[in-house]
Amino acid sequence: MATVAASPTYATTGVYRTSIMDWLTTVDHKKIGTLYLHTALFFFVVGGVEAIIMRAQLMGPNGKLVSAEVFNQLFTMHGTTMVFLVIMPLSAAFFNFLIPLQIGARDVAFPRLNAFSYWVYLFGGLFITIPIFFNAAPDGGWFAYTPLTGKTYSPGQNMNFWVLGIQILGISSLAAAFNFATTIINMRAPGMHLMRMPMFTWMSFVVQWLIILAFPVITIALFFMQFDRFFGTNFYNTFAGADPLLWQHLFWIFGHPEVYILVLPAFGLVSEVLPTYSRKPLFGYAVVAYSGILIGFLGFGVWAHHMFSVGMGPIADTVFGVTTMLIAIPTGVKIFNWIFTMWGGSIRFTTAMKFAIALIAMFTIGGISGITHASPPSDLQQTDTYYIVAHFHYVLYGGAIMGIFAGIYHYFPKMYGRKMDEKLGTWHFWLNFIAFNLTFFPMHFAGMLGMPRRIYTYDAGQGWETFNMLSSIGAFLMAPAFLIFAYNFFKSKRRGEVAGDNPWDAATLEWSIPSPPPEYNFAQIPMVTSRYPLWDLTHPERMEGIPHSMDGWDEAKQRTGEHVTTGGKHEADVAPMHIESERKSAKELGISMPNPTIKPLWVAAGILVLFSSLPVMYAGKKAIAFTMMAIGGSMFVGFLYAWLTTPMEDAH
Amino acid sequence: MAHAAETHAPTHHYTTTGLDNRKVAIWMFIGSECMLFASLISTYLIYKGKSLVGPYPHEAWTNPQTGQAFKAILNIPVTSISTFVLLMSSFAMVMALAAVENRAKPRPANPTFWWKVENSSKLWLFMTCLMGATFLGFQAYEFTSFVHEGLSIRRNLFGSSFFTLTGFHGAHVTAGVIWLGTLLAIDMKRGLQPKDAVWVDISALYWHFVDVVWIAIFTLVYLIK
Numbered sequence: 001m002a003t004v005a006a007s008p009t010y011a012t013t014g015v016y017r018t019s020i021m022d023w024l025t026t027v028d029h030k031k032i033g034t035l036y037l038h039t040a041l042f043f044f045v046v047g048g049v050e051a052i053i054m055r056a057q058l059m060g061p062n063g064k065l066v067s068a069e070v071f072n073q074l075f076t077m078h079g080t081t082m083v084f085l086v087i088m089p090l091s092a093a094f095f096n097f098l099i100p101l102q103i104g105a106r107d108v109a110f111p112r113l114n115a116f117s118y119w120v121y122l123f124g125g126l127f128i129t130i131p132i133f134f135n136a137a138p139d140g141g142w143f144a145y146t147p148l149t150g151k152t153y154s155p156g157q158n159m160n161f162w163v164l165g166i167q168i169l170g171i172s173s174l175a176a177a178f179n180f181a182t183t184i185i186n187m188r189a190p191g192m193h194l195m196r197m198p199m200f201t202w203m204s205f206v207v208q209w210l211i212i213l214a215f216p217v218i219t220i221a222l223f224f225m226q227f228d229r230f231f232g233t234n235f236y237n238t239f240a241g242a243d244p245l246l247w248q249h250l251f252w253i254f255g256h257p258e259v260y261i262l263v264l265p266a267f268g269l270v271s272e273v274l275p276t277y278s279r280k281p282l283f284g285y286a287v288v289a290y291s292g293i294l295i296g297f298l299g300f301g302v303w304a305h306h307m308f309s310v311g312m313g314p315i316a317d318t319v320f321g322v323t324t325m326l327i328a329i330p331t332g333v334k335i336f337n338w339i340f341t342m343w344g345g346s347i348r349f350t351t352a353m354k355f356a357i358a359l360i361a362m363f364t365i366g367g368i369s370g371i372t373h374a375s376p377p378s379d380l381q382q383t384d385t386y387y388i389v390a391h392f393h394y395v396l397y398g399g400a401i402m403g404i405f406a407g408i409y410h411y412f413p414k415m416y417g418r419k420m421d422e423k424l425g426t427w428h429f430w431l432n433f434i435a436f437n438l439t440f441f442p443m444h445f446a447g448m449l450g451m452p453r454r455i456y457t458y459d460a461g462q463g464w465e466t467f468n469m470l471s472s473i474g475a476f477l478m479a480p481a482f483l484i485f486a487y488n489f490f491k492s493k494r495r496g497e498v499a500g501d502n503p504w505d506a507a508t509l510e511w512s513i514p515s516p517p518p519e520y521n522f523a524q525i526p527m528v529t530s531r532y533p534l535w536d537l538t539h540p541e542r543m544e545g546i547p548h549s550m551d552g553w554d555e556a557k558q559r560t561g562e563h564v565t566t567g568g569k570h571e572a573d574v575a576p577m578h579i580e581s582e583r584k585s586a587k588e589l590g591i592s593m594p595n596p597t598i599k600p601l602w603v604a605a606g607i608l609v610l611f612s613s614l615p616v617m618y619a620g621k622k623a624i625a626f627t628m629m630a631i632g633g634s635m636f637v638g639f640l641y642a643w644l645t646t647p648m649e650d651a652h
Numbered sequence: 653m654a655h656a657a658e659t660h661a662p663t664h665h666y667t668t669t670g671l672d673n674r675k676v677a678i679w680m681f682i683g684s685e686c687m688l689f690a691s692l693i694s695t696y697l698i699y700k701g702k703s704l705v706g707p708y709p710h711e712a713w714t715n716p717q718t719g720q721a722f723k724a725i726l727n728i729p730v731t732s733i734s735t736f737v738l739l740m741s742s743f744a745m746v747m748a749l750a751a752v753e754n755r756a757k758p759r760p761a762n763p764t765f766w767w768k769v770e771n772s773s774k775l776w777l778f779m780t781c782l783m784g785a786t787f788l789g790f791q792a793y794e795f796t797s798f799v800h801e802g803l804s805i806r807r808n809l810f811g812s813s814f815f816t817l818t819g820f821h822g823a824h825v826t827a828g829v830i831w832l833g834t835l836l837a838i839d840m841k842r843g844l845q846p847k848d849a850v851w852v853d854i855s856a857l858y859w860h861f862v863d864v865v866w867i868a869i870f871t872l873v874y875l876i877k
Contacts, residue, residue, distance in 0.1 A: 109673040174684060182677045186667040212680055216688035223816070224695070233805055233812035235695070241704040241809050250691060641834075 025596035027111035028519060032118050033097030034415065037408075039122055040089035041486070046129065047081035048482065050074050055439075055475035058468050061460040071456035072139035073158070077132060079142030080162065083262065084169050085125045087396065090404045091265035092121070092173075095180050095204050097415060101510035102198045104189025104528065106521045109182040111594040112643060113175050119604035120172035127608060128165030131158070138162030141454065143255065144225070146236035146247040151229045160229065160615045167222050168611055170215050177211035180204060189509070190574060191528035191549075195289065198508045198531070199282060202289050203268030206296040207261050213300070214257035221250035230618060245310060252303035260299045262396060263363075264292060266403025267334060270356045273406045274338055276506040277353040278345030279539075281532060281546055284337040291330035298327040308376045309383045317376040324374035328367065335364055350504075351425030355406035358433055362398025366391055369444065387447025393440045405432075405485070412489075413503045417515045418496030424488040431481035438474030442467035501581060505539075507532035512579045519593060520586040524575040533577045592649045599643040606635030678854040682861045685824075689865050692820055693872060696813040703808035707801065710877045725803050727794070728874050734790035735870050738825075741783035742863045745832075748776035749849070749856045756846045773844055773852075777836040780859065784829040791822050814873065821869060824862050831855050 018031075026032060054074050057063040066074065096114065100107055108114050131137045139158045140149035149159045184205045188197070197205075224235035225247070234240035236247055275282045282288060304312060304320040338360050347353065369391040373379045382388055405428075412420045446467040451458065458464055502511040512534050513522060530536055530548045586593045609632030617625035667673060706713030707722040714721045751773035760767065769775065795815065805815040832855055838844060844852065 109677065178677050178680045178684075181680050182673050186669055186671065186673050186676050188668045192668075212684045213687050216684045217691045220688060220691035220695070227805075227812070227816060231805060233816070234809050235812055235816075240812075241699075241702045243698060243702075246695065246698070250695075 021598075022596070024601055025598045027107075027115050027594045027596055027600075029096045029100050029108050029111065029114060030415075030517060030519075032114050033093045033095075035118050036089045036093035036096060036121070039118075039125070040086050040093060041489075043081055043085035043089070043125060043129075045482070047078050047086055048478065050078040050081065052475055052479060054078065055472040057456060058458070059472040060469065061458055061465055063457050066456065068456045069139065070135075072141075072454070073132065073135075073137040075454055076138045076141055076162070077129070080128065080138065080166075082396070083142060083258070084166065085121075085129070087262045087400050087404070088173065089121055091204075091207070091262070091400075092117075092176060094200070094265060094269065094404075094407055094411070095176070095207075098411065098510060099180055099183060099201055099204060100187070101414075101513070101517060101521060102201045102508055103184065103187060103192055104509050104522060104525050105183065105187040106525075106591070107594060108179050109187060110179045112597060112600050112648065113179050115597075116600035116604055117172045117176040117179070119601045120168060120175070120607060123604055123608040124165055124168035124172060127168060127611065128161055131161045136161065138165075143251055144247075145251075146225065146228075147238060147244070149225065150236055151232075157615050157618060159225075160618055163222050163225050163229070164611045164614055167219065167226070168607065170219055170222070171607065173211050174215050177208040177215075181208040181212065184208070189525050189528050195286065195547075196528055196531040198268075199271035199285070199288060200265070200268035203264040203271070203292050206292045207264050210257045210261050210264075210296050210299065214254045214261070217250055218254035221247060221254065224250075226614075230614060245307070245312075248307055248310065249303070252306045253300070255306065256303040257296070257299045259392075259395075260295055263400045263403075264295070266359065266400040266407070267292070269407035269410070270338065270359050270403045272506070272508070273352050273356040273410050274341045276410070276504050277348045277350055277356075278342045279348075279505075279542065280341060280345040281507075281535075281542060282337070283340035283343075284333075285531060288334055288337050291333045294330040295327060298323065298330070302327055305374060305379070308379045321374055321376050325371065328371055328374070331367060335360060335367075350409065351420070351422055351429055352406045352409035354426070354429045355402045355409065358429070359399055359402045359406065362394055362402060362436075366394030366396075366398055369394065382447065384453050385447035386443040386451045386453060389453055390440050390443035390447060393443070397436060397440070405429075408489075410504065412492065412496075413499035414510060414515050414517070416493050416496070417499060418492055419499045419503060420488050420492040420496060424484055428481055428485040428488065431477065431484065435474045435477035435481050439471050439478065440474070442470040442474075446471075501579065502534065507535040507539075509533055512577075514581060514583050518583050518585075520589060520591045523580050523582070523584065523589055523591075524578070525573060526577045527574060529577060534579070536577060537579065594649045597643070597646070599639045599646070602639040603636055603643060606632045606637075606639060608632070609635060672850045674850055674854055675857075678857050682857065685861065685865075689820070689868070692813075692817045693868065696817050696873065699809040699813045703810045705808050707798075707803045707807070707810075709810060709814070709873070720802070722802060725798055725801060726874055730790070731794065731870065731874055734787050734794075735866065737783050737790070738787040738863055738866055741780050741787070742860055744776050744779040744783060745856045745859045748773050748780055748832075749852050751776055752844045752852045753846065753849045755844065755849075774836060774839050777832055777839060781829050781832050781836060784825055784832070784859075788822060788825055788829065791818065791825075795819075817869060817873070821862070821865055824865070828855070828859050828862055832859070 057065040227233040305324045613625045613628035
């Protein structure tokens with residue numbers, strides 16, 4: 001059997017040499033992760049342009065750039081895009097690429113469902129975005145409060161696109177959550193106990209449970225809104241006696257866990273980056289894991305802190321104020337653990353490390369303003385002002401996005417076999433950091449001086465002009481910062497410095513295989529004896545105090561002794577912890593991989609056609625709508641049946 | 653890398669818990685469905701007694717404008733029958749699963765009639781589908797008679813929340829009947845083998861879950877006034 005050395009074709013081009021059909025039919029988690037990453041970066045530009053137009057409008061008093069109606073569409077789409085089409089899919093890109101590699105698996109539990117999730121995301125994202133070009137973009141705010149968004153006050157098609165689009169995106173997230181949760185529970189390498197999983201996988205695990213439990217609630221809230229708009233039901237119809245707060249409660253029971261869904265993956269990425277570039281294990285691993293679980297759990301108990309101004313009464317206000325203050329504790333614990341991770345370490349200030357440290361500082365600022373909101377009387381002044389806008393941008397951009405950038409710089413070499421340029425990275429970091437703070441810090445003051453949210457213009461003489469001008473300049477500077485990043489990203493794919501398997505000398509399993517990984521990930525599944533398996537081999541001096549045991553051996557022996565394999569034909573499919581530098585093909589190694597298929601794409605397309613029939617019906621074109629339902633329904637059922645009755649991989 | 657000949661084909665891939673991936677996934681799915689029905693049931697309970705106009709579930713009402721009289725619209729005796737049928741369908745499901753899992757056991761030389769009944773997966777899958785479809789028939793009858801009696805989905809809060817809640821449940825039953833019907837068709841075509849048992853297992857879990865949700869709905873909507 002000829003051996004293939006680290007293939008020069010991968011190292012020199014650094015990109016997958018694949019055709020369009022390869023991308024349309026892929027079920028490989030690494031390729032699907034790449035699809036998510038690129039699509040999300042595209043939507044990041046869309047959301048960013050929406051923000052820049054808003055900031056241009058608000059640069060001075062009585063701006064005339066856009067009308068109020070267009071401004072409503074801008075802030076609605078900016079929020080919807082950034083939350084659902086950018087941050088969640090960027091996290092999904094990492095879930096996809098990284099989780100199987102970190103736990104020593106060859107793919108996720110349901111590779112075709114994985115592809116399906118991506119295509120549903122793409123189609124949902126297009127469904128909710130394309131209406132912009134017809135001046136029919138959703139315009140009721142990203143949280144779509146009723147009764148404003150009911151049929152009476154939003155009679156146009158705009159909110160139909162929102163309510164249906166979010167429903168489609170929910171299908172994508174839920175399917176992915178079932179997939180990753182099953183993967184993490186059921187496909188870990190021998191010896192990888194839960195408390196040995198890399199922290200990114202831990203945080204991702206908590207996030208999947210948040211999705212599983214929170215998304216059904218908004219699914220129902222959206223169904224109620226759809227039924228009210230399309231079928232005339234009374235869920236949000238106060239004239240029929242409905243509770244005017246029902247939508248808000250249902251939305252925020254989803255919405256608060258959603259913000260932890262947005263930030264925990266970035267916390268996980270930072271928990272990988274900091275130990276690597278401090279050359280020290282993560283401080284207080286167990287505490288960081290438990291606080292992640294606690295955040296997830298408590299996150300379901302704080303939702304009404306978004307509703308302190310609606311008149312719930314003193315008991316409800318107090319309870320939610322207390323729970324909100326409590327949830328700051330596990331979050332703060334993580335901050336300390338990250339700082340202690342760096343303390344006494346030997347720091348390398350790579351771009352990834354800069355972004356990770358920035359997350360700690362920026363998220364702390366956002367967290368402090370968050371604590372001021374936790375007190376209902378204090379929040380009564382802050383709510384619906386720019387002070388809140390400042391808070392959530394500090395935690396979402398300063399937190400989630402900066403953590404994701406850290407992850408991109410850190411994992412780019414693993415994905416593409418080349419490093420991103422550090423000089424360009426430094427420019428990106430500093431320009432981004434300054435622009436971000438210039439944009440959002442003044443908003444604390446504008447908010448405190450009473451500037452409300454979601455206004456398209458304001459009069460002079462209220463003390464807001466300077467702050468708005470500063471914010472707008474900062475926003476305009478975010479664009480060149482991002483362009484530097486984009487240039488760096490695409491240039492480095494082809495001409496970046498060739499990275500080896502472990503350019504950062506990191507500790508976890510994904511760094512023990514070639515960059516980019518071969519399709520089968522691991523030629524032999526490694527047996528894991530601690531939470532830093534590579535450092536066991538390469539830096540045992542860093543492992544003092546880290547729990548070790550050899551029970552991976554027993555599990556693996558049991559595994560091979562029972563003649564079951566992890567997917568390969570050969571029994572010695574498991575081996576003690578080792579580094580793999582050879583690149584072979586799955587066929588050579590006798591490893592059976594799932595077959596590519598286009599069926600998930602067609603099922604997703606069927607869903608898109610089905611959902612698209614509803615705005616058509618709303619416009620009164622019943623015949624066309626029913627035809628579309630029939631076509632979409634048949635596509636969905638037909639291709640789903642074909643998918644379910646086709647085996648995932650060839651018999652072996 | 654050592655190579656050794658396989659002595660027999662593995663029935664499933666190795667997993668950390670020993671459970672099939674699909675079994676783990678169906679439990680997660682059921683977890684999400686719990687939150688789905690919890691939201692629907694909570695909304696129903698929040699709106700209980702809050703409708704401004706009738707018809708109402710448990711009390712008679714006369715329309716003050718038109719003078720038209722409505723009786724309490726829920727028919728508990730009839731719905732008790734359909735509830736019983738759905739509960740018994742879970743028994744049929746258990747038998748169907750057992751029959752498929754025992755497929756590998758050797759057939760006795762002279763199987764008795766009762767042995768054949770017990771081990772006929774086709775019979776029990778059919779019975780489950782039949783009872784599920786019967787339940788749906790009762791639901792269809794109930795919905796159409798309510799609409800004839802003046803309660804539509806847009807009539808009042810009760811109509812909206814009742815039809816949506818029971819309609820979602822009925823949709824889940826329908827999906828289950830289609831799923832089991834497909835398994836029955838496969839059984840009739842090529843026979844379900846022990847390796848297919850995981851599919852029957854997870855469909856059984858789904859079916860029992862739908863049954864439990866109905867118990868909650870029947871109690872909270874029909875029985876508690």
